[in-house]
Amino acid sequence: MAVGVNAQIDRSVMPQPGPAPKITLEVPDEFELKNGIKVLVVENHKLPRVSYTLTIDNKPITEGKKAGVSSLLSAMLGNGTTTISKDEFNDEIDFLGASLFFGAQSAYASSLTKYSDRIVELMADAAMNPLLTKEEFEKEKEKLLESLKSEAKSVDAIAGRVGGALSYGKKHPRGEFTTEETVNNVEFGDVLAFYEKYFNPNNAYIVVVGDVNSRDVKKQLSKYFGKWEKAASVDVTIPEPTPNAQYTQINFVDMPNAVQSNISLTNNVDLKMNDEDYHSVLIANKILGGGFNSYLNMNLREEHGYTYGARSNVGTSRWNASRFTAGASVRNAVTDSAVVETLKEINRIKTEPVETDALTNAKAKYVGDFVLALERPQTIANYALNIKLNDLPKDFYSTYLEKINAVTKEDVQRVANKYFKTENARVIVVGKGSEVLENLEKTGIPIKYYDTYAEPTEKPVFSKPIPEGVTAQSVIKGYIAAVGGEDNLKKVNTVLMNADVTIPGAPYKPTAVMKQMAPNKSSMELMIEGMGTVMKQNFDGENGYQEGQGQKIPMGETEVNSRKEEKGLYPELYIDASTITLESVATIEGKDVYKISVANSDGPADVRYYDVETGFLVRTEETSEAGGQSIVTVTDFSNYKEVNGVLMPNTMKVTTGPQSFEFNMTDIKINEGVTEEDFK
Structure with a gap:
C-alpha cells in the first residue's frame, strides 16, 4: 500500500537551510630551514605529481621613477642560471615535462614526483644564481615598452591606471604605474640591485603539495634551498592612501578612440581578513555584484542591456589599503x-533589507564553492599560508561556513553602509567625451577631468569652429592630393600588404597577409607560427565568408551589399558629394581633425577623420548591428610612407568593443603579387 506524504508539506514556504557542513581541514606539516624559510607540506598521493610554490612575503614596494624594474626582473628570472644556459635550462624543463615560472618575488614549479629532486634543484639554482644578462635585459625592456604602447589606447588599461592612482596616490605601491618614461629610466644595474635587495629568503615560504613524504621534502629543500643566504633587512614605509572623495563625483578621462565607456565606482576601505565584518562583507558584495544574479548584473545587463556583465568587488589588505569597486x-x-x-543599486542594498532568497542563494554559492575548493590539495596549502600571512585564527577556515551562514540581513545592510561609500565615491569614467559627456553633465553629479596619467586637466574641447571656406568636398580633395593625387590613385589596381600583428594580452604575435583588387575584392589571412592559418576573410566581389576554428561562415546580406557598392580601393575618388557632411573640427591624439559623416542607404552613417595639417585619413568609424546591439568598429591609420608614388599607412589599429588588433606593415606592394585566384 502506498502512503502519500505530499499533503504534509507546505510548498509555499521555503525550507529552512540546514546547519553548515562540518569542516575538518588537513593540517600541513610545517618546518623551518636554517636560513629561516618556512615550509608547509601537504601530502596527497592520488597522482604521482608534486608542486613547489615559493612566496617572498615582502611589504608592497614603491618603485618610483623606475617603475617597471620588478616587471623586468620577473621576465628575466627562470631563464637559466650562471652555470646553465637559457636554452639548456628550458630544454631540460621541457624534457622533464615540468613547469617552472618566476615572478619578481615568487616562483612555482611542478613535475612528476620521480623528477622532483631535479626540478627543485633547477628551481633553487635559478632563484639563487639567476642568469641575468644585459642582452636579456634589453630584450625584455623592448617587450615591455611595446606592451605599454599597445595599452596606450586601451580604455580598460587606462581605467585601471587612473583608478589606482586617484584612489591610492601615485606614490603608493598600489597607485603608482609603469610608463615608457619610467621603463626608460631603468638600467641593467637597477634590476640586479632589485634582485639583491628583495629576492632573498628573509621572508620566504615554500608550499609543497603532492605525492611526497614530508621527511624527504625536508631533506630535499635543506639540500637545495638551505644554502640560500639571508640578505640585509629592508625597512619599507608604506605611505597612507589618498583619502576618499569629499563627495560623490565623476572623474572623467577622455579617450577619443573609445567605442565603450569603462565605469568604475570606487572608494577605499580598511578591511582585513581577520576583521569581524569580513564574512558579512563577502555576502553583501555577492548580492550586490558578485555573480550573475546580483543586483548590478540583473539591472545593467538583464533589465537594460547596457553591458555584457556588471560586477563589484571588495578587496582586503594587511597594509590598510584596499578598495570597493563596482561597474561595467x-x-x-x-x-x-x-x-x-549603478548608484541606484548600491544605495538599494544600503537602504533596503535584502530579500530572503537573495541572502540564502549568496550563502549557498559560498558554501558550494568552498566545499568544491577543498577537493584540491593546493587549497589546503593556500589556506594554511593565508592563516600565517594574514594573522588569522587557526580555526578561520574550519569555522568559515559557520560564519558565512550566520550573516543576517541586518549584517548585510550594516556593512553595505560602512564599506560601500557612495557619498564619498569616485565614479571613474573613461570614454569618448564627445559622445558621452553632455549626458553625464545632465546627471547633476559634479565632474572633474583627468588625463590618461591621472593628472588634473581642463574640460576637453570636442568641437572647434570650421575654418571659413572649408567644406566636406575640399577636405576629400585635400586627402586625395596629400596621398598622391587622383591620377596616381586611379592607377592602383591591387595592393598586397604583409604585417606583424599585435593583440593586447595575447601570448603570441601573428602575422597577416592582406590583399585587395579593384573595385571591391579583398582577403585577409591571419597566421601564427606553429599553428598555420587561424583566421581568413574573403570577398570575391559577389560573396564572402569568414573562416576560423574549423568553421566557415558566409557574410551577411547587409555586409555583402555594402561591399558590392564599393567602386574602388580609394572611396574618396568615387564618393557622392550629397552623402557627405563636414560635422566639425575634432581632436584625436592632440591633433585637429576634420570629422566627416558619410550617409549609408541601409544603416547608420560612417564617420571619417582627416588630419587638418597633413590631410591624411587618420580614423574611420563604422557601425553595424548584431544581436540587437550596435557595434562600432574603429580603425586608426598612421605612419604613412611612399609606395610607387602613393602614400600608404604602415600602421593600422582595428578596435571592436574590447578587442583590438594592431597591424604594422612589413611590406607593401602596389600592382604586383595579387591575382584573381587569391579571392576564390
Whole structure:
C-alpha cells in the first residue's frame, strides 16, 4: 500500500537551510630551514605529481621613477642560471615535462614526483644564481615598452591606471604605474640591485603539495634551498592612501578612440581578513555584484542591456589599503544611465533589507564553492599560508561556513553602509567625451577631468569652429592630393600588404597577409607560427565568408551589399558629394581633425577623420548591428610612407568593443603579387 506524504508539506514556504557542513581541514606539516624559510607540506598521493610554490612575503614596494624594474626582473628570472644556459635550462624543463615560472618575488614549479629532486634543484639554482644578462635585459625592456604602447589606447588599461592612482596616490605601491618614461629610466644595474635587495629568503615560504613524504621534502629543500643566504633587512614605509572623495563625483578621462565607456565606482576601505565584518562583507558584495544574479548584473545587463556583465568587488589588505569597486563596460550611448543605475543599486542594498532568497542563494554559492575548493590539495596549502600571512585564527577556515551562514540581513545592510561609500565615491569614467559627456553633465553629479596619467586637466574641447571656406568636398580633395593625387590613385589596381600583428594580452604575435583588387575584392589571412592559418576573410566581389576554428561562415546580406557598392580601393575618388557632411573640427591624439559623416542607404552613417595639417585619413568609424546591439568598429591609420608614388599607412589599429588588433606593415606592394585566384 502506498502512503502519500505530499499533503504534509507546505510548498509555499521555503525550507529552512540546514546547519553548515562540518569542516575538518588537513593540517600541513610545517618546518623551518636554517636560513629561516618556512615550509608547509601537504601530502596527497592520488597522482604521482608534486608542486613547489615559493612566496617572498615582502611589504608592497614603491618603485618610483623606475617603475617597471620588478616587471623586468620577473621576465628575466627562470631563464637559466650562471652555470646553465637559457636554452639548456628550458630544454631540460621541457624534457622533464615540468613547469617552472618566476615572478619578481615568487616562483612555482611542478613535475612528476620521480623528477622532483631535479626540478627543485633547477628551481633553487635559478632563484639563487639567476642568469641575468644585459642582452636579456634589453630584450625584455623592448617587450615591455611595446606592451605599454599597445595599452596606450586601451580604455580598460587606462581605467585601471587612473583608478589606482586617484584612489591610492601615485606614490603608493598600489597607485603608482609603469610608463615608457619610467621603463626608460631603468638600467641593467637597477634590476640586479632589485634582485639583491628583495629576492632573498628573509621572508620566504615554500608550499609543497603532492605525492611526497614530508621527511624527504625536508631533506630535499635543506639540500637545495638551505644554502640560500639571508640578505640585509629592508625597512619599507608604506605611505597612507589618498583619502576618499569629499563627495560623490565623476572623474572623467577622455579617450577619443573609445567605442565603450569603462565605469568604475570606487572608494577605499580598511578591511582585513581577520576583521569581524569580513564574512558579512563577502555576502553583501555577492548580492550586490558578485555573480550573475546580483543586483548590478540583473539591472545593467538583464533589465537594460547596457553591458555584457556588471560586477563589484571588495578587496582586503594587511597594509590598510584596499578598495570597493563596482561597474561595467557599457555602450557610449548609455554611459550616463549606467552611472545612475549603478548608484541606484548600491544605495538599494544600503537602504533596503535584502530579500530572503537573495541572502540564502549568496550563502549557498559560498558554501558550494568552498566545499568544491577543498577537493584540491593546493587549497589546503593556500589556506594554511593565508592563516600565517594574514594573522588569522587557526580555526578561520574550519569555522568559515559557520560564519558565512550566520550573516543576517541586518549584517548585510550594516556593512553595505560602512564599506560601500557612495557619498564619498569616485565614479571613474573613461570614454569618448564627445559622445558621452553632455549626458553625464545632465546627471547633476559634479565632474572633474583627468588625463590618461591621472593628472588634473581642463574640460576637453570636442568641437572647434570650421575654418571659413572649408567644406566636406575640399577636405576629400585635400586627402586625395596629400596621398598622391587622383591620377596616381586611379592607377592602383591591387595592393598586397604583409604585417606583424599585435593583440593586447595575447601570448603570441601573428602575422597577416592582406590583399585587395579593384573595385571591391579583398582577403585577409591571419597566421601564427606553429599553428598555420587561424583566421581568413574573403570577398570575391559577389560573396564572402569568414573562416576560423574549423568553421566557415558566409557574410551577411547587409555586409555583402555594402561591399558590392564599393567602386574602388580609394572611396574618396568615387564618393557622392550629397552623402557627405563636414560635422566639425575634432581632436584625436592632440591633433585637429576634420570629422566627416558619410550617409549609408541601409544603416547608420560612417564617420571619417582627416588630419587638418597633413590631410591624411587618420580614423574611420563604422557601425553595424548584431544581436540587437550596435557595434562600432574603429580603425586608426598612421605612419604613412611612399609606395610607387602613393602614400600608404604602415600602421593600422582595428578596435571592436574590447578587442583590438594592431597591424604594422612589413611590406607593401602596389600592382604586383595579387591575382584573381587569391579571392576564390
